[in-house]
Amino acid sequence: MAKDLVCGMYVDEDKTPFKLKRGDVTYYFCSKNCLNTFLAPERELHQLKILAAMALILGGLTAFFEYIYPVNWPLHNYLLLFILATPVQFIAGWKFYEGTWDAIKARQANMDSLIAIGTTTAWLYSTLYMLQTLNLVPSIFPRIATGGPEVYFTEAGLIIGFVLLGRVMEQIVKGKATEAVRKLVDLQPKMATVLRDGEEKKIPVEQVVVGELLVVRPGERVPVDGVVIDGHSYIDQSMITGESMPVEKKVGDEVIGGTINMSGVLKIRATKVGADTMLSQIVKMVEEAILTRAPMQRLADRVAAYFVPIVIVVAISSFIFWYLIAGKPLGIALMSLISVLIIACPCALGIATPAAIMIGASKSAQHGILIKSGEYLEKLSKIDLIVFDKTGTLTKGEPRVTDILALDGFAENDVIELALTLESGSRHPLSEAVRKLASSRGINTPRTIDAFEEVPGHGLRASIDGRRVLLGNLRLMKSSGLNIDEYIIERLKLLEEDGKTAILLGFDNRVVGIIAFSDTINENAAEVIDRLKWMGIKVALLTGDNSRAANAIARKLGIDLVFAEVLPTDKACIVRRLREEGKVVAMVGDGINDAPALAEADVGIAIGSGTDIARETGGIILVKNDLRDIIVAVYLSRKVVRKMKENLFWAFIYNVVLIPVAAGILYSLGIMFNPVFAAVAMATSSITVTLNSMLLNRFKPNTKQH
Known part of the structure; x- marks a missing residue:
């Protein structure tokens, strides 16, 4: 069953006719009212405020003329109360009748049913009692002789007023929760300046196509996601990523649609438009997070689904007991029935968890943290172990060549040339480091490869000019039958103990070179790991690097648990093993390269994904490459x-x-719940929940203090 995003009810997708498809997401609602509320929240809120004010004002006047200053001229007091209460019942309260009718069509009771049944019972009884008092109909009900109220027009009116007041508060908190998302949508510029046939033209942003060239001048918003092909500037990305300072953009850098160009003129090539832009993906992700149910909601959902029919049975049973078994006056039995129906309305239960998730998801989006569902939000609070991938996470992922050792008659440039040849088609960070070094030495003519094979987690094999060439780790060399002498082993050990990653170059049957790389540790890594440990969360390092290099990094960062020399295909197995040990595991890594491990973890955290958040496997996506x-x-x-x-x-x-209490359990002590107080208590419950959730809006990130 699906969740009604508006009222929080549990809705059967097959039964309810009220649904809305937006993009790839289908939303289900328990009634037409909820559907309209989702489509037009501002209009619905304004209408709710008017109806709530009307109900409370007329209900207050009804209470005044019933309990404080009864009048019998020019109209009988009961007739005056009827005139004041009826508009409340059928104008302000009409939504409850619509909701009840929708529930009947969907063949499931909802919250509106309780309000409609309770207030209609009070109004109908009071109306018939008024008519028989005025001798307009035969006497149906016995006259109240106990001194209590004879009619319940006040109760019916004020119940509707207080319930509507509670719903006003609910709509306000939901408006606060989605305000950040609406602001994101509003960031999308309406027009874009494109280059067509060598001329600049202003066109609606919807008409921009992928690959088109655009011009963005200082002060303008970037229309769509793209790549800078000319110019240099600083971009304010705070509204998307939460970064406080403008970010430098030069040729080759990505720019995000909706961000503000601060200084120079930029020429960009559109890479994502329409629903594919990062802005649209964020909005979709936040909406989905709000829609999905956290595990904690399941209990509330089940209770809410069965609560309404059970309450109706309890209310009727209470009425039967007091009137037919205990022989109490009809007014007392009616008060019990109405009070139970009103106070049991599970409005607060329905919004208890969605209200917090809505604000939490939208608040996190403001800080560049995208949460795919409430389930991940809840699991993240319970984690006791975070596993970090090393390259590009704890380190910057920009290794540089630090050492070249040429052996067996080869020169350093020979080693670099062969390595460049094998790495020419690879996008691995080490390959990029080799290319940079070769370029700095003027080596840019790699040899022709006759045959090529990539060995995952080990390295590369190739045939060049009929000679066997290998580039990779020690395991690749040994498995390929190369001779490894003690000198090479000793040099590898020294390099790896220094925290460097070393690869070997094999030629025919011998090792002819060693290339060592060093990756810069992320400047925030030590601070973040220290903070996590202070929060009671254990930290582990997971890497394909050799154990000596991995342990060297771990010692610098204060990490005790290290998994080294792990093949890419085995990373998920390590995470699974940790979970089987009873740990709640979060995995932090590249959302694309580490996809299996992220998917295996209780919570996958993909970091530094740029604009391509749609491809991420992680349940939580950090838009910025900031470990904090x-x-x-x-x-x-x-x-x-x-x-x-x-x-x-x-x-x-x-x-x-x-x-x-509403059912009359304290009646022997002289305490009988008035339905108005039941309405106040029910509204107070909803208001308490919504106000408590709104406190999340005060959240401010603080990663510095212990």
Whole structure:
């Protein structure tokens, strides 16, 4: 069953006719009211405010003339109360009737059913009692002789007023939650300047196509995602990534649609347009996060689904007990029935977790942290082990060649030329380091390769001019039958103990060179790991590097658990093994290269994905390449889950404690719940939950203090 995004009810996708498809996501609703609320929140909120004000004002006047200053001229008091209460019942309260009718069509009860049944019972009884008092109909109900109220027009009106007030508060919190998403949508410029036939033309941004050239001047927003092909500038990306300072952009750099060009003129080539842009993907991701259910919601969903029919049975049973078994006056039995129906309305239960998730998901998006679903948000709060991939995560992923050792009569440039030849088609960071070194030495004519084979996790094999050439780790050399003497082993050990990654160059049956690389440790890595350990989270390092180099990095960063020499295909197995040991595991890595391990983890965290967030496997995506966002994400998840628990407590406590009171369990002590107080308690429950969730808007990331 799906979640009604508006009221939080549990909806059967096959039964409800109220659904909406937006992009790849289908939303399901329990009633037409909820569908309209989703489509036009501002209009719905304005209407709700008017109806709530009308109900409370007329309900207040009804209470005044019923309890404080009854009048019998020029109209009978009951007739005056009827005139004041009826517009509330059928104008302000019409939405509850629509919701009830929709529930009947969908063959499942909803929250509106309880309000409609309870207030209609009060209004109908009061109307018939008024008519028989005025001798307009035969006497149906016995006259109240106990001194209590004879009619319940006030109760019917104020119940609707307070329920509507609670819904106003709910809509306000939902508006706050989606405000950040709406602001993101508004960032998309309406027009773009394109270069067509050598001339600049202004066109609607929807008409821009992939590959088209665009001009972005200072002060303008970048229309779509693209790559800079000419110019130099600084871009304000704060509204997308949360970065406080403008980011330098030069030829070859990515730019994000909706960001602001601060200085120079840029010429960009469009790479993503329409629904494929990062802006559209963020909006879609936040909407999906709001839509999905966290595990904690499942209990609330099940309770809400069965709660309404059970409450109706309890209310009717209460009425039967007091009127037919206990022989109490009809008014007392009616008060019990109406009070149970009203106070048991599970509005707060329905919004307890979605309200917190909505604000949490939108708040995280403001800081460049995209959470795919409430399930990941909840799991992240429980993690006790974070596994980091090394290259490009704990290190910058920009290795440089530090040492070249030429052996067996080969010169350094010979080693570089052969390595360049084998690495010519690879996108691995080490390959890029070799190309940079070759370029700096003027070596740019790699030899022709006769045959080529990539050995995953080991290296490369090739045939050049009929000679066998290998480039890779020690395991590749040994498995290929090359002679490895003690001198080579000793040099490898020294390089690796210094934290360097070393690869060997094999030629025919011998090793002719060693190339060592060093990758710069991320400047925030030590701070983040220290902070995570302070938060009670263990940290592990997972890498394909040799154990000596991996342990050298781990010692510098204070990491105790190291998994080294792990093949790419085995990374997921390591994560699975850790989970089988009972740990709640988060994996941090490149969302594309480390996809299997991210998918295997309880929470996959993809970092530094740029504009290509749609390809990411991780349940949580860090748009910026900033490890400190992991701390922000964990902190926020813990705050959101704490709010979810608090909300569920308040929602359950109101219902569990007050339903027996409403049913009359304290009647022997002279306490009988008035339906108005039931409405106030129910509205207070919803308001408590929404206000508590809104406190998340005050969240500010703090990664510095212990």
